Amino acid sequence: MAEPVEIEGRGLHSGVATKLRFLPAAAGSGIRFIRVDLPGRPALPARVDLALGGEPDPRRTTLSMGPAVIGTVEHVLAAAAGLGIDNLDIEIDSEEPCEPDGSARPFVDLFLRAGVKELPDLRHYFEVRQPISFEEGGAQRVILPHDGMKVSFTIDYRSPLIGTQYASFELDSDFFVNDLASARTFAMLEDVEGLRESGLIKGGSLANAVVVTPDEIRSDEPLRFGNEFVRHKILDLIGDLSLLGMPLKGHVIAVRGGHAANVQLVKRIRDEAVKSYRWRSPGQESISLDINAILEIMPHRYPMLLVDRIVELVDGKRVVGIKNVTINEPFFQGHFPGHPIMPAVLVVEAMAQAGGVLLLNTVERPETKLMYFLGIDNAKFRKPVLPGDTLRFELELVNLKRKFCKMRGKAFIGDDLAAEADLLSTIVDKPGAE
Numbered sequence: 001m002a003e004p005v006e007i008e009g010r011g012l013h014s015g016v017a018t019k020l021r022f023l024p025a026a027a028g029s030g031i032r033f034i035r036v037d038l039p040g041r042p043a044l045p046a047r048v049d050l051a052l053g054g055e056p057d058p059r060r061t062t063l064s065m066g067p068a069v070i071g072t073v074e075h076v077l078a079a080a081a082g083l084g085i086d087n088l089d090i091e092i093d094s095e096e097p098c099e100p101d102g103s104a105r106p107f108v109d110l111f112l113r114a115g116v117k118e119l120p121d122l123r124h125y126f127e128v129r130q131p132i133s134f135e136e137g138g139a140q141r142v143i144l145p146h147d148g149m150k151v152s153f154t155i156d157y158r159s160p161l162i163g164t165q166y167a168s169f170e171l172d173s174d175f176f177v178n179d180l181a182s183a184r185t186f187a188m189l190e191d192v193e194g195l196r197e198s199g200l201i202k203g204g205s206l207a208n209a210v211v212v213t214p215d216e217i218r219s220d221e222p223l224r225f226g227n228e229f230v231r232h233k234i235l236d237l238i239g240d241l242s243l244l245g246m247p248l249k250g251h252v253i254a255v256r257g258g259h260a261a262n263v264q265l266v267k268r269i270r271d272e273a274v275k276s277y278r279w280r281s282p283g284q285e286s287i288s289l290d291i292n293a294i295l296e297i298m299p300h301r302y303p304m305l306l307v308d309r310i311v312e313l314v315d316g317k318r319v320v321g322i323k324n325v326t327i328n329e330p331f332f333q334g335h336f337p338g339h340p341i342m343p344a345v346l347v348v349e350a351m352a353q354a355g356g357v358l359l360l361n362t363v364e365r366p367e368t369k370l371m372y373f374l375g376i377d378n379a380k381f382r383k384p385v386l387p388g389d390t391l392r393f394e395l396e397l398v399n400l401k402r403k404f405c406k407m408r409g410k411a412f413i414g415d416d417l418a419a420e421a422d423l424l425s426t427i428v429d430k431p432g433a434e
Contacts, residue, residue, distance in 0.1 A: 001088060002115030007106065009098025012072055012185075012209070013060065015202025018094040020076075022114065025087040027121035030245055031080060033063060033070045037093040042068040046077055048243040048266045057200055059187075061240055061259045071096045074259065075185075078239030079107035081247070082176030083116055086123060102184035102208040104235055108177055126273050128250030134264045139257020141265035146251035151237060153254045155230050159188065161212050165230035171238070180238070182224050183231035186210040189218075237262050244269055289313060289357065297357055297366045299430065303330045306350035307393075310357055319395050321354030327387040342385035347419045348376060351409045354393040355423055359405050368430050374404070375424035383418040385411075391418065403427040 006021040025032070031046040044050055044063045052062040060072040076097050080088055082104065090097075100106040133142040152168035169175060187195070187204075189211055195201045201209075210228070211218040225231050233254070240262035241248060248269070254261070289297070289310035298305065312320035325342055332340040352373060360366035385391060395409040404426050411419040 001085060001111060002117040005110050005114040007098060007100075007110055009100050010203040011094065011096030012099035012102070012203050013057065013200040014071070014094065014096045016094045016096065018092060018096060018098050020097055021091040022110065023089040023091065024117070025089045027087055027119040029087045029089075031077065031086075031088045031242070032090065033073065034089060034091045035068045035070070035093075035095075036091045038068055042066065043089075044068055044070055045245075046073065046243055047245055048263060048270055051240075051243050051263045051266075057198070058258055058260055059195075059200075061236075061243075061263060069095050072099065073097065074236050074239035075099070075104045076107055076239070077242045078235050079104040079111060079181065081238050081242040082171075082181060083108065083111055083173055084247075085111065085116060086246070087119070099185075099203060099208045102186075102210070103182050103232070104180075104239075105182045108181045112177075123247070125247040125249055126244060126269065128248065128269075130272075132265070132268050132272055134261060134268050136261065136264070137257070139261035140253075140255040141257070141261050142253045143248070143265065143269065144251045144253070146249065149248055150251040151234050151254070152251070153230050153234050153237065154256070155233055156256055157188075157212075157229075159212050159214070161217055162229050165227045167227055167230045167234060169234065176238070179225075180231055180235050183228050183235050184208075184210050184219075184224065185232055186212060186229055189213040233258070241266060244273070294357065297360050298353060299367075299370055300353060304349075305353070306346065307353045307357065310354070313358065313361060316362055316400065317397055319354055319358035319393075321350075321357065321393040321395075323350045323391040323393070325385055325387060325389045325391060329387070332387065340387050342389075344381045344419065347381070347385055347391070347411055348379060348421055348423075350391060351393045351395065351411050351419065351421065352423050352425070355395045355407045355409060355425065358395060358397060358407070359400075359425060359427060362400070363427060369427050370430050371425050371427055373423070374426055377422040377424070379419070379421035381419045383413060383416050385413065385418055389413050395423075398422075 001022060001024045004023045008019045010017055032043045034041055034043045044065045050063045050065050052064050061074045062071040063073055128143050128145050131144050149171045154166045156164045187209060206218055206220045237254060240259055243266050291308060294307055306323055307321045308324050309322040311322060331343055335343050356371040359371055360369055363369055392412045395407045398408050399406040407423045409421055409423055410417060
């Protein structure tokens with residue numbers, strides 16, 4: 001956001017008067033709710049590991065960190081996600097944002113008035129590479145690979161005034177502002193009394209919710225869309241998906257259910273992200289891998305895993321890997337006592353492992369494969385590798401035919417070339433893998 005803005009009102013469930021201040025935040029800081037009314041002003045990041053989707057109330061998403069709780073965050077988060085706001089500090093003086101009209105529209109209008117500022121840093125997003133799904137209690141969530149962001153949602157209510165509604169939309173900021181942000185929350189009349197007995201909807205009224213009775217739809221104004229109910233479900237889903245911490249590239253298919261199913265899907269996506277760590281930025285063709293992702297791809301383990309990080313990976317073209325060399329490496333005990341030098345053969349091995357990430361990344365289910373050396377040509381060692389050095393491996397794919405590949409690799413210490421070699425490798429099935 002370009003400028004600070006604020007809004008006041010009452011929480012939908014708590015009924016408590018609350019004030020929110022929305023403040024610009026630095027790139028990479030994400031979205032945080034800051035409880036200014038609590039000692040120490042605890043800041044709750046909008047992340048799925050803090051989410052109590054479906055608890056204590058299935059009709060909202062709650063963030064909890066120690067004694068600090070923020071409930072009903074989905075509409076604020078949907079407004080930010082719909083406008084592409086990645087970094088935002090939200091100061092709040094109660095446990096729940098205000099709910100002016102039951103939709104994200106008041107927050108969208110507020111953010112647009114403040115202005116959205118583009119930061120120079122690259123935006124990271126998660127690109128779905130394989131189906132991820134969740135199903136429980138009749139609710140289904142699936143996300144499929146897709147070039148862009150798309151949501152398809154089906155709801156099915158016994159009330160003939162709602163019935164079965166289906167909507168499928170390609171999402172961007174313009175569509176969100178014009179066709180989703182205004183969709184309001186709703187409840188069945190038979191559920192309203194139970195919610196009140198549970199101490200909820202203390203701030204609810206026909207001004208900020210649509211109530212469906214057996215005979216009519218009650219609200220302070222007519223329905224804003226013919227299928228406003230399913231559109232609001234999509235709005236909630238967008239807010240819950242933002243708990244991943246970055247935009248998604250995929251097609252989400254949802255059938256029935258609400259926040260609990262949404263949060264479970266985000267947790268599945270997060271788990272997949274930790275495994276594959278395919279974080280990519282629009283316009284950026286490379287991806288990076290942390291050690292957890294490398295462990296998912298490579299079969300090597302201590303003490304023979306010799307790559308700590310992949311800082312650049314361009315599918316089928318190039319890889320850049322990092323090895324931090326420390327005195328704790330086991331080979332320094334005998335190579336050589338009093339004069340530790342990394343064995344040249346292990347420099348080549350580490351280089352080959354970086355190349356293995358490039359090669360195994362070209363196949364499905366790399367965890368079921370192994371990479372074998374077939375040949376090493378033109379190897380030259382130009383600088384000894386000592387404890388404290390950081391090796392940077394740069395490998396280019398020269399030739400790839402079926403399961404065989406040739407790579408040209410170089411190892412650098414700073415700007416100095418330490419080693420180089422041509423590597424010939426192949427991929428085989430891991431014994432026992434299905």
